[in-house]
Amino acid sequence: MSRDRNVLGEPLTPCCHSPKTCFYRDGFCRVGPDDVGVHSVCALVTEEFLAFSKAQGNNWVPPRPE
Secondary structure, eight states, rough: OOOBBOSSOBOOOOOSSSSOTTTSSSSSSOTTTTOOOOOOOOOOHHHHHHHHHHTTTTOOSSSOOO
């Protein structure tokens, strides 16, 4: 069992399933010494949040392959 914790100090729960994303491709949003880019954020957001962010100039919707 992983000892990784979320920001509340609780055990991580799976965040992504199909496809499994995040650095380790294990469904958990966790970091380690191999992840020099620190891919540590996983969030479920609403359409309202996405629209607000886009209106502020931060469009999170389109893929960014770079």
